[in-house]
Amino acid sequence: MENNKFYIYILECENGKYYTGYSIDMEKRYSLHVKGKGAKFTKINKPLRIAQFWKIRCTIGEAMKVEAFIKNKSKKYKDELIKKPSVLKNEVFQKIDLDLKFIRVNKAFSFFSKKENK
Numbered sequence: 001m002e003n004n005k006f007y008i009y010i011l012e013c014e015n016g017k018y019y020t021g022y023s024i025d026m027e028k029r030y031s032l033h034v035k036g037k038g039a040k041f042t043k044i045n046k047p048l049r050i051a052q053f054w055k056i057r058c059t060i061g062e063a064m065k066v067e068a069f070i071k072n073k074s075k076k077y078k079d080e081l082i083k084k085p086s087v088l089k090n091e092v093f094q095k096i097d098l099d100l101k102f103i104r105v106n107k108a109f110s111f112f113s114k115k116e117n118k
Contacts, residue, residue, distance in 0.1 A: 006063040009053040010070065010078060013045035018078045020070045022063045026053060052082045066092060 007026035011019040011033060019041050023029035032038035033047045056063060069091065070078065081087055 003057050003059055006056045006058060006060070007053050008056060008063060008066050008070065010051045010082060011042065011047040012049050012051040012082075013042065013047050015045055017045050018051065018075065019045065019047065020067055020078075022067045026050070052085050054085065054088060069095065 004024060006022050006024060007029075008022045009020070009026060009030075011021070011030070013019060019033070019039065021029065021033075021039065029038060030047070030050060033042040036043040036046070054066075056066065058066075066088075070081065070088075073081075
């Protein structure tokens, strides 16, 4: 499978809930969420902001694994990820066993597969 750049993101919604998703184009996807066209959840729970995001070079299957991992966590855990995005690094390595390397980018982090020469 081919590696692409994906964004894994957490949106904070008006009612205090979080939505987690992934996309190749985060700006476009966020715009759809704000318009109520991104997902059923964000149609009902209007997003206020992108609370945190990670840029990943991986397959779509790997992006889905990271997204599912975050979605299955508690609100308290997501609060911690938003405050300390590097927490996800240890979880990805230990719990979902993906071969990814973190590179700091702005206030969030970027993953790049160790298999690639970047």
